[in-house]
Amino acid sequence: MFINxxxxxxxxxxxxxxxxxxxxxxxxxxxxxxxxxxxxxxxxPFHVITxxxxxxxxxxxNKGGNNKGFFxxxxxxxxxxxxxxxxxxxxxxxxxxxxxxxxxxxEAIDPIIQLLRPVAPLAWLPLAQAIFLKPDPSAIFVIxxxxxxxxxxxxxxGVQLIPRDYSNVSKILGLTVFExxxxxxxxxxxxxIFTGLRIALGLSWLAVVAAEMLLAYDGIGFFIIxxxxxxxxxxxxxxxxxxxxxxxxxxxxxxxxxxxxxxQE
Amino acid sequence: xSSYVEIRGIEKEFKLSDGSKNLxxxxxxxxxxxxxxxxxxxxxxxxxxxxxxxxxxxxxxxxGYVQVDxxxxxxxxxxxxxxxxxxxxxxxxxxxxxxxxxxxxVMRHKSKKERHQLIAHNLEMVGLKDAIxxxxxxxxxxxxxxxxxxxxxxxxxxxxxxxxxxxxLDALTRSNLQAELMYICNTNNITAMMVTHDVxxxxxxxxxxxxxxxxPGATIDQVLEVSFPHPRYPTEIMDSTxxxxxxxELMQFLHKQQQVKYIESQIVKILPDAV
Numbered sequence: 001m002f003i004n005x006x007x008x009x010x011x012x013x014x015x016x017x018x019x020x021x022x023x024x025x026x027x028x029x030x031x032x033x034x035x036x037x038x039x040x041x042x043x044x045p046f047h048v049i050t051x052x053x054x055x056x057x058x059x060x061x062n063k064g065g066n067n068k069g070f071f072x073x074x075x076x077x078x079x080x081x082x083x084x085x086x087x088x089x090x091x092x093x094x095x096x097x098x099x100x101x102x103x104x105x106x107e108a109i110d111p112i113i114q115l116l117r118p119v120a121p122l123a124w125l126p127l128a129q130a131i132f133l134k135p136d137p138s139a140i141f142v143i144x145x146x147x148x149x150x151x152x153x154x155x156x157x158g159v160q161l162i163p164r165d166y167s168n169v170s171k172i173l174g175l176t177v178f179e180x181x182x183x184x185x186x187x188x189x190x191x192x193i194f195t196g197l198r199i200a201l202g203l204s205w206l207a208v209v210a211a212e213m214l215l216a217y218d219g220i221g222f223f224i225i226x227x228x229x230x231x232x233x234x235x236x237x238x239x240x241x242x243x244x245x246x247x248x249x250x251x252x253x254x255x256x257x258x259x260x261x262x263x264q265e
Numbered sequence: 266x267s268s269y270v271e272i273r274g275i276e277k278e279f280k281l282s283d284g285s286k287n288l289x290x291x292x293x294x295x296x297x298x299x300x301x302x303x304x305x306x307x308x309x310x311x312x313x314x315x316x317x318x319x320x321x322x323x324x325x326x327x328x329g330y331v332q333v334d335x336x337x338x339x340x341x342x343x344x345x346x347x348x349x350x351x352x353x354x355x356x357x358x359x360x361x362x363x364x365x366x367x368x369x370x371v372m373r374h375k376s377k378k379e380r381h382q383l384i385a386h387n388l389e390m391v392g393l394k395d396a397i398x399x400x401x402x403x404x405x406x407x408x409x410x411x412x413x414x415x416x417x418x419x420x421x422x423x424x425x426x427x428x429x430x431x432x433x434l435d436a437l438t439r440s441n442l443q444a445e446l447m448y449i450c451n452t453n454n455i456t457a458m459m460v461t462h463d464v465x466x467x468x469x470x471x472x473x474x475x476x477x478x479x480x481p482g483a484t485i486d487q488v489l490e491v492s493f494p495h496p497r498y499p500t501e502i503m504d505s506t507x508x509x510x511x512x513x514e515l516m517q518f519l520h521k522q523q524q525v526k527y528i529e530s531q532i533v534k535i536l537p538d539a540v
Contacts, residue, residue: 165353168323171341173370173420183366187357263357263400 043234051234070220074246077208077219080136084143085204092148092200093193096155097185113152121146121207125214135218139211146207147200154199158192159185187263194258201254205247269456270297270320270424274329277315289315291482293329295475297424300454304467306515307477308522313460314428316477320458321345321426334423343371346422350429352409354401354416361397364388364416371420387419388412390449407438411445418449425450427459431466440499443469451495464515467491468508469499474515479522486518 028045035044043051059071099106124145128138166188170180212221220239227235275293278286289312297303305313318324320331322341331338333345346367354363364384372380388397391411401409410430417425430446431439447470450457461467467474474489489511493502502508 163351163353165349165351166355168341168347168349169353169355171323172321172346173343173367174341175370179370184355187355 041233043237048234048237051232052238055235055238070223070242073218073220073223074242077212077221078246080139080211080219081143081201081204081208084140084208085147085201087140088144088147088151088200088204089197091144092151092196093155095148096152096193096196097159097189099152100156100159113149116145117149119145121203122210122214125211129215135215139208139215139217142211143204143207147204150199150203151193151196154192154196155189158189161192162188191258191262194254194262198251198254198258201250202247205243205250209243269299269301269334270295270458271332272296272316272320272329273331275316275319275326275331276328277312277319277324278327287480288482289480290319290326290484292484295485295488297456297458299456301472302450302455302457302459302470304471304474305458305460305477306462306464306467306474306519307483308479308519308526309462311477311479311522312483313477317347317426317428317458317460320424321347323347343367343420344423345426346417346420346424347426347428348410348413348417348430350432352401352406352413352433354409354412356401359398359400360388360393360404360412363401363412364419367416368419383419387415390418391415391445405438406434407442410434410442414442414446414449418453418455423456425455425457427457427461429460429462432462439463439466444499446470447495447497464512464519465499465503467515468511469497469502474511476515476518479526487514489514 032044035042059069061069128141209221212219213225272295277290278288322338476486478486
């Protein structure tokens with residue numbers, strides 16, 4: 001019998017799909033069974049697809065106002081995320097470094113971090129609205145304030161965990177502050193920074209939807225509120241599936257970037 | 266002839282967070298001649314690494330001073346390069362880049378070609394010519410320590426400091442590296458100071474072995490002259506009576522320190538205020 005290596009790889013790929021496929025199928029089965037219960041308004045998976053077929057087929061339609069395809073809704077949400085998240089990354093990484101390297105600043109800022117971190121993201125929204133008056137800056141601010149904490153904390157942790165010997169080598173070789181930062185501090189902290197960035201991205205995606213639901217302005221969060229007001233549960237479910245999908249996609253991108261840019265491994 | 270390395274009256278006291286003081290080193294006097302290899306031997310926690318750090322400039326003594334080639338040691342410098350027990354190679358850089366980091370900084374006044382040759386030569390000297398593109402995670406412990414050694418030697422320090430450099434390696438790799446280090450130090454007339462636990466390692470590599478007592482206030486107990494001629498072959502010298510005698514003295518010293526430590530711990534139990 002001639003054993004084909006290609007066949008083996010193919011077999012292994014098939015095998016790796018079996019378990020997830022089983023899991024998802026089970027979920028659909030349970031869903032379908034639950035929807036058959038007489039007292040529930042939960043549509044079955046098939047109903048969802050038939051009810052929202054128009055939305056699934058054409059994500060690009062634009063009939064003006066808030067009547068847009070999913071592509072445009074998701075894009076609007078992503079734009080806010082990119083703004084708030086980038087700002088949080090820039091400020092958060094900077095603060096993370098500064099508090100690790102300067103004791104006075106650390107002791108000054110730490111109580112503020114401890115105090116503000118437990119505040120639920122949405123609790124910031126009314127305050128943001130009062131300050132910015134417009135919905136977009138308010139949403140972006142909510143994303144910013146949600147994303148910044150894991151970035152600060154993971155960056156600071158990364159600096160803290162740099163082995164003492166690295167700084168000893170740096171001192172002995174007489175590296176300047178500049179050289180020490182770019183050649184030792186930054187590369188050593190990068191994996192931790194990416195952990196913080198990855199967590200923050202997930203949180204940003206959660207925050208934007210919540211903010212949009214409250215602001216009822218644009219984006220996928222608004223779509224959810226609108227669907228709820230119209231008792232269109234099928235659309236609600238579709239939105240949830242899209243939310244999960246985009247979130248997963250964002251995380252995968254982050255994981256890929258993290259793998260490519262941290263040269264340790 | 267003035268000594269190359271002069272360690273005079275070193276005392277080191279640590280202040281603990283609860284206000285109490287810990288006197289680690291007291292009255293350390295030692296001279297090292299150029300080209301000499303000196304080992305520091307003693308129990309764990311007796312302060313040998315502290316002394317090494319003070320000579321390196323990574324730590325400041327509470328009293329006393331260190332001079333290297335006539336210059337007072339105030340802060341760390343590339344003239345006193347250290348090889349650490351944990352290699353401390355930067356994991357995101359290749360073997361070549363790790364050595365280059367040091368050479369390009371310390372030898373920046375040399376031409377690019379000279380620096381390139383320096384890196385290549387030292388990596389070849391430690392036998393890593395074929396591993397220059399590998400990252401530390403792809404290297405064995407012995408190879409990593411060789412990179413650390415190449416890095417230290419490439420910048421041509423006045424004093425080579427080694428802090429239990431082979432402690433994390435298995436016995437076979439250790440004996441290989443000991444032989445290599447000995448050869449390199451001899452052919453290049455390197456002045457070195459090494460902290461070690463290994464009595465045989467000390468006797469193989471050193472011209473003199475310094476025995477450091479236990480703390481608090483560790484002082485130098487004795488300095489042993491190890492006068493075997495170079496090159497030293499472990500199988501040859503280890504059979505000699507002279508070797509046995511020296512080894513016996515060192516082991517006795519270490520055992521005595523162990524006993525003193527034990528007795529002191531007993532005294533602390535009976536009379537907590539006595540020590």
